[in-house]
Amino acid sequence: MADLLVLEGIEKRFGGIHALKNVSLRIPENCIYGLIGPNGAGKTTLFNVITGLYEADSGLRMFRGKALPLTLKPHEILQRGIARTFQNIRLFNEMTALENIMVARHSKSKAGVLGAIFRTAGVRAEEQSIRERSEQLLEYVGMAGKGDRIARTLSYGDQRRLEIARALAAEPALLTLDEPAAGMNPTETADLAKLIQRIRTDRTNVLLIEHDVKLVMGLCDRVAVLDFGQVIAEGTPSEIQANPKVIEAYLGGGE
Numbered sequence: 119m120a121d122l123l124v125l126e127g128i129e130k131r132f133g134g135i136h137a138l139k140n141v142s143l144r145i146p147e148n149c150i151y152g153l154i155g156p157n158g159a160g161k162t163t164l165f166n167v168i169t170g171l172y173e174a175d176s177g178l179r180m181f182r183g184k185a186l187p188l189t190l191k192p193h194e195i196l197q198r199g200i201a202r203t204f205q206n207i208r209l210f211n212e213m214t215a216l217e218n219i220m221v222a223r224h225s226k227s228k229a230g231v232l233g234a235i236f237r238t239a240g241v242r243a244e245e246q247s248i249r250e251r252s253e254q255l256l257e258y259v260g261m262a263g264k265g266d267r268i269a270r271t272l273s274y275g276d277q278r279r280l281e282i283a284r285a286l287a288a289e290p291a292l293l294t295l296d297e298p299a300a301g302m303n304p305t306e307t308a309d310l311a312k313l314i315q316r317i318r319t320d321r322t323n324v325l326l327i328e329h330d331v332k333l334v335m336g337l338c339d340r341v342a343v344l345d346f347g348q349v350i351a352e353g354t355p356s357e358i359q360a361n362p363k364v365i366e367a368y369l370g371g372g373e
């Protein structure tokens with residue numbers, strides 16, 4: 119299977135803390151890939167390195183066969199096809215659900231500043247198509263009819279879905295989800311799992327960090343386990359569950 123994202127020898131230090139130690143990973147195309155590990159293992163740091171929020175000290179990052187230089191900024195990573203959600207939801211709270219998605223769609227808009235000021239016919243047509251596509255995305259994540267709701271008044275589960283819709287608006291090849299099930303009740307988590315499966319079926323690859331190990335094992339095609347900044351295991355969920363190093367890392371970490 120072709121590689122989607124390749125990391126080789128990624129290193130990241132924060133002062134005296136060696137957060138990522140020689141991390142190498144190959145994430146294949148057409149995959150839901152999970153990243154797990156005890157608290158402080160380096161998952162968020164690795165996620166931030168993948169999505170450009172942190173610059174790794176050294177190492178190689180490739181996406182669909184092309185190098186993604188470590189110095190690229192988050193918006194440049196997004197332009198190359200990797201979108202993300204955050205552990206702490208980051209919506210525009212005072213905007214409507216639909217506006218939150220439309221803002222993300224506008225980042226792909228072709229209208230220049232003059233076109234936007236004079237609202238030419240071309241700009242109006244593009245605006246209409248952005249609105250329609252944003253409405254489709256709302257429906258896609260199970261929020262049809264909620265477009266006019268102010269984001270902060272939505273339920274927690276809906277806010278998480280809206281974040282996913284907003285990330286999908288950029289039409290990424292890889293959607294990265296930072297603890298998508300955090301704070302969700304069992305029904306919301308089950309609905310989320312169905313949505314993630316649907317996203318993959320519709321040809322967007324998914325990478326997720328998640329503390330809910332049961333969800334990861336039920337959902338992911340492959341899983342990598344980080345411990346103390348190192349990849350200690352990689353494989354299918356059943357391989358991971360049977361791996362003594364993984365069992366030790368979790369029992370040792372008290373989880």
Ligand SMILES: Nc1ncnc2c1ncn2[C@@H]1O[C@H](COP(=O)(O)OP(=O)(O)OP(=O)(O)O)[C@@H](O)[C@H]1O
Nearest residue numbers: 132135136137155156157158159160161162163164
């Ligand atoms: N911005 C930062 N500055 C300094 N140290 C940091 C920073 N971000 C992470 N660290 C440290 O790097 C190590 C890895 O942290 P990281 O948040 O990546 O782990 P994690 O696996 O995501 O943990 P959790 O599951 O608790 O979110 C920890 O020792 C953490 O304290």
